[in-house]
Amino acid sequence: MASARLIGVDGADAWQELLSAATSLRHELHRRPELGWSEHLTAGRIRDELDSIGVSWRACATTGTVARLAPDAPGRHVALRGDIDAMPIDEDSGAVWTSQHEGVMHACGHDGHTAVLLAAARWLAQHEEALPGPVSLLFQPAEEGGHGAKGMIDDGALEGVDVVFGWHNWPALGRGRMACPDGPVMSANGTFAVEVTGVGGHASQPESTRDPVLAAAAITIALQQLVARRLSPQTAAVVAVTWIDAPSNDTVTPATARLGGSIRVPDTTLRDEIFTMIAEVAESTARAYATTATTTTTTRYAATVNHADPAFELREALAPELAAAFGGNDPTPDIAVPVMASEDFSYYLAEVPGAFALVGAGDPHPCHSAHYDFNDELIAPVVRAYARLAGAPVLPAGTTDGEAQQ
Missing domain, CATH: 3.30.70.360 (Alpha-Beta Plaits)
Structure with a gap:
């Protein structure tokens, strides 16, 4: 198991810049949602961002992208996934960054998942020499019923990967809580x-x-x-x-x-x-x-079934970050698992060991609602957790945004 090293608050300026960029990017993506297998603008924006931070990438499954860091590092090869597609719903969230594409909106938070993975890419690129093993970042299209994960796998996204991790925001979970059991997490x-x-x-x-x-x-x-x-x-x-x-x-x-x-x-x-x-x-x-x-x-999709060791590792990576971000709340789930919703992350877990977590912020509107909007408070703790899983240096879990601004 790779362990992340802590870095001092001298890296806080870079961290705050990263969070600000990730939040702005999330809002930009939210304004320009695209349906599964049609995410051409989104894919272009992802690839431009990867180019700007010097991370190599290749197209995968047409609108998907696989980015790679530390390809020659000797340790285990970790894959981190973010989905990029939106849904055919007319938005009624009232957000300033509401969808500009009629009849399409990011009603499931994939704009947030994409922003988190790009923020992780930026942080990992800044500390690439410290990574113990290769890291693949999977920007996956067509999760919403389009079997995008299968398309990514068929196009070689998991080649050489030893373990894969993913997550999904879950409004029904309380603030600072997560669901990441050994075994089934989604149906x-x-x-x-x-x-x-x-x-x-x-x-x-x-x-x-x-x-x-x-x-x-x-x-x-x-x-x-x-x-x-x-x-x-x-x-x-x-x-x-x-x-x-x-x-x-x-x-x-x-x-x-x-x-x-x-x-x-x-x-x-x-x-x-x-x-x-x-x-x-x-x-x-x-x-x-x-x-x-x-x-x-x-x-459609098989059950999303976590492997025990990676599930433990994902819980260990998320728990301190959620506690720091949400005031030390109990991270155990306050809903029954497995939840009845489904995820094509199940395709990855059928191929290699890995784990998937639901992360909550106690929001009133569920995913797939016209009133839903991703909670930007989730960006920082999940980026930190992804850095931990990759074995990258991280700021101390207790470092607040306020400290990062000093």
């Missing part, structure tokens, strides 16, 4: 769609129709009972019907109706079992209404 997910086929006709003659809308409504209600009655009470799972579509008009019973949604489970095997249950419930319920149902399922 596997998948989606399903059910097409119900009946007999359409005039709404005044129900006896001549076989109503797929009624059947779809019954299927929706029945699916909500899967978790309560087909799984044990100790099993964490979510089955959510999130849409129903039956185009028609006021006097016409349509011939077809469709519904769909998503599932979240802590392990991949259970996902397959629930998919089977969904199909069984849909088919049998449709039959009771003299209709038929066809179910299509799609696997």
Whole structure:
């Protein structure tokens, strides 16, 4: 395990400059969000910043970037990841730096993750000769459902890497707390769609129709009972019907109706079992209404499962920084883990040892909300933690921004 060396407050001026630049960059990225696999402006800004601080990089998975420091150092090779894509949401955060791209916003904080990784790049570049081993910085596209991590891996992002670390801001966690367990930290997910086929006709003659809308409504209600009655009470799972579509008009019973949604489970095997249950419930319920149902399922991300030793190391790196930044609060999570959300960081953890942490600041608006904005207070402690993981010198954990300004 690499251990970071402390440096005195004589490096505080550089640290404060770094934090100011990271915050400004975060706001700049927030103004110019881009959807997955279309992050061309973002990729260009990342690469310009890396050029300006003298860090070598290569394009990876089109809009992704892999930067490398201390490539010839003899120690273990550490990879640090930040995702860069935004979401198709109209922003209503009220932030001065609100999105200038209509219908797109950084609703999940990837602008903050990118700013943190670039700040870490700047700090590591200033102390590159002290790094005990190579460090790869993974600026990854298309995390929001686009399997960007797989694209990065397929393009060689993990070549030579011994351990990989990542993090995600998590508004539901209290200030100064983190979730970084041994084992699952985030869930596997998948989606399903059910097409119900009946007999359409005039709404005044129900006896001549076989109503797929009624059947779809019954299927929706029945699916909500899967978790309560087909799984044990100790099993964490979510089955959510999130849409129903039956185009028609006021006097016409349509011939077809469709519904769909998503599932979240802590392990991949259970996902397959629930998919089977969904199909069984849909088919049998449709039959009771003299209709038929066809179910299509799609696997998305596997569970994000931490390896024990890297998880311990990530906790040890984050804990003192969060305590210093947020007043010494208890860093243990105040929410249940694994959380039901999913992450494509799971692809990395399936290839090499590593760990992923959720870091909270107690914000009122959740990720994926039009009102959400990344909390800039998280930048400093996570950059410090990344420096620790890379084995770089760091300022003492108790050094405040005020001290850094002196």
